[in-house]
Amino acid sequence: MNKRFKVSCFDPKSGSTRDLMLVASDEAAVMSLVQQAGLLAMSIELVDVSGKEGSSPPAESQPISAPIAVPQPSNPIPVAPVVAPVAKVVTPVAKVSKAVPVQPVPVAIPAPVAVPAPSAAPVSKAVPVQPAPVAVPVAVKGPTTAPVSKATSRTSLPAKVQAIPPASTLTLGAPGDFSPETAPVSRKRRRHNENTFPPEGEVVINVVPMLDMTFQLLFFFIITFQSPSGVEAQIPLTLPPPEGQQEASKDKKENTDKDIIPTIDSDVTVEIKSLNNPQYPGEMGEVEVSGLAKEVFRPTPGKSLDEGRAEVLGRLGDAMKQMAQDLKKDNLSLRLKADPGVKWERVIQVADTCRQAKFLGIRFEKPGGS
Amino acid sequence: MSSGSAGADVVEPNLTSLLDLVMQLLMFFIMCVNFVSNQAAAEIALPxxxxxxxxxxxxxxxxxxxxxxxxxxxxxxxxxxxxxxxxxxxxxxxxxxxxxxxxxxxxxxxxxxxxxxxxxxxxxxxxxxxxxxxxxxxxxxxxxxxxxxxxxxxxxxxxxxxxxxxxxxxxxxxxxx
Structure with a gap:
């Protein structure tokens, strides 16, 4: 179980004192850490963090190593401002994050230039003793409760960032000896910040909206697509004129010369007779075509109902096509008449057959008596 | 602190997917309304x-x-x-x-x-x-x-x-x- 320690140190190089937060298993470990950093520990105080972190339950222990701040001899930032923020760091933890925003992190400085990776990197194992240690290596490895460790890494990180911004970032990104738990955290932070502020010259294409839109369009076209089968279509129809005028057309029909090409008052009449079989109500029996030549199509006896109907329709279609050829006209029309009890489906089948034979105008006639 | 710091870092909910979904639903309902207002009765089997x-x-x-x-x-x-x-x-x-x-x-x-x-x-x-x-x-x-x-x-x-x-x-x- 790791604990948090507040350590007051004296930095012999700069001659100043500073406060540090460290996570270690015991005070001896803290001492060794401070010594390795080239500092002199003046006082060590155990800080109980669990009380401050009351809201978040302790998670399972995991080894965490806090990032290191590596000293940089040519660091332009003076030491004096370093001390002040560090003091803040040690006090309430929440204030730290506000006072020291994390944003300096992405401002990465080329790692290899500043610090040679092998010397700077070994964070978790042992903090290297640097020749000019202005900064504070805060590295602790070992099991600790999650909130505590997080708090530690966060507090120490901004502190370092403020103290020596370039170096700290450096070490974070350097290919070092980070424990696997730490590395993803730091990388994640970096990536996130890169997305928010894409570095110059780097083009980030966000394909998510495009994909969303594509799926939207796909869905739309699937929905609006109407399969070729089962689409409603329509047949324009003509009706006989009201009763009074019907007589006139009949007169006309009687006077019609056979040579005259039929109009909608054509002589061609197709009449569908009912089968008159109580077993099959509404089925059609024979089909009679009258007009130019009278023809009756009836199913061959012995055939089943469906076969017989197909046969009748086939022969009717052939005869109508032949008739259409003889008439040499594109838009032909006929009268269609059916027995009252014939199913609408059969009527449409016959009408369809006629329409396929170029008899496009179909006038439904009053049902004949059965 | 841990969660607070993360929240204080960047608070920007991603509304894109939410809007996508809302548009999708909107379109769905618009099309449904069109179907309902169709005058064709469903119980008719056309020839x-x-x-x-x-x-x-x-x-x-x-x-x-x-x-x-x-x-x-x-x-x-x-x-x-x-x-x-x-x-x-x-x-x-x-x-x-x-x-x-x-x-x-x-x-x-x-x-x-x-x-x-x-x-x-x-x-x-x-x-x-x-x-x-x-x-x-x-x-x-x-x-x-x-x-x-x-x-x-x-x-x-x-x-x-x-x-x-x-x-x-x-x-x-x-x-x-």
Whole structure:
């Protein structure tokens, strides 16, 4: 179980004192850490963090190593401002994050230039003793409760960032000896910040909206697509004129010369007779075509109902096509008449057959008596 | 602290996916509404046809007349209204088995006789609105959607009714195969 320690140190190089937060298993470990950093520990105080972190339950222990701040001899930032923020760091933890925003992190400085990776990197194992240690290596490895460790890494990180911004970032990104738990955290932070502020010259294409839109369009076209089968279509129809005028057309029909090409008052009449079989109500029996030549199509006896109907329709279609050829006209029309009890489906089948034979105008006639 | 610091870092909820979903739902409901306002009655099984003309541009002024015989054992009727058994009950109270009824969008199912009366009222109202005389023809297109089991005489009666009321443009709907 790791604990948090507040350590007051004296930095012999700069001659100043500073406060540090460290996570270690015991005070001896803290001492060794401070010594390795080239500092002199003046006082060590155990800080109980669990009380401050009351809201978040302790998670399972995991080894965490806090990032290191590596000293940089040519660091332009003076030491004096370093001390002040560090003091803040040690006090309430929440204030730290506000006072020291994390944003300096992405401002990465080329790692290899500043610090040679092998010397700077070994964070978790042992903090290297640097020749000019202005900064504070805060590295602790070992099991600790999650909130505590997080708090530690966060507090120490901004502190370092403020103290020596370039170096700290450096070490974070350097290919070092980070424990696997730490590395993803730091990388994640970096990536996130890169997305928010894409570095110059780097083009980030966000394909998510495009994909969303594509799926939207796909869905739309699937929905609006109407399969070729089962689409409603329509047949324009003509009706006989009201009763009074019907007589006139009949007169006309009687006077019609056979040579005259039929109009909608054509002589061609197709009449569908009912089968008159109580077993099959509404089925059609024979089909009679009258007009130019009278023809009756009836199913061959012995055939089943469906076969017989197909046969009748086939022969009717052939005869109508032949008739259409003889008439040499594109838009032909006929009268269609059916027995009252014939199913609408059969009527449409016959009408369809006629329409396929170029008899496009179909006038439904009053049902004949059965 | 740990969560607070993360939250203070960047707070920007990603609204894109939410908006996508909302748009999707919106579109879905718009299309559903279109289907509902369709005048075609679901319980009509149209006859098949190969030579029928494809539908032209949507006629703004069209009246759909759906015709079918009542048959309480018809799987179409049962299937379409399995979630709404009251509709079937109402139908069976109103119509004899085998009797033909007419469905007009927005109207109760009616018999052929009441359809005739309804159409007459409709005509007189249309003439009042447009200011024509009694015998003037009407521009409204009548689209007849007859169930395939309907007797020819019943379909013809509907056609005749329409013609007698001055509706001269008639179309028969079929299923293109």
């Amino acid at each position: 098949d046809s190969q030579a029928a003309a494809p539908l032209e541009d949507k006629n703004t002024d069209a009246l759909f007349v759906n015709i079918r015989p009542f048959n309480s054992s018809d799987p179409i009727l049962i299937g379409k209204y399995s979630e709404n058994p009251k509709y079937l009950e109402k139908l069976s109270e109103k119509f004899q088995p085998g009797q033909v009824y007419v469905i007009i969008n927005g109207q109760e199912p009616m018999s052929l006789g009441s359809f005739r009366n309804w159409l007459r009222d409709q005509r007189s109202r249309a003439i009042l609105e447009k200011g024509g005389d009694k015998d003037s023809k009407l521009d409204t297109i009548i689209i007849i959607r007859a169930h395939r089991e309907t007797d020819y005489k019943d379909v013809y009666e509907v056609m005749e009714t329409c013609r007698n009321q001055g509706y001269n443009q008639l179309f028969v709907r079929v299923l293109k195969v």
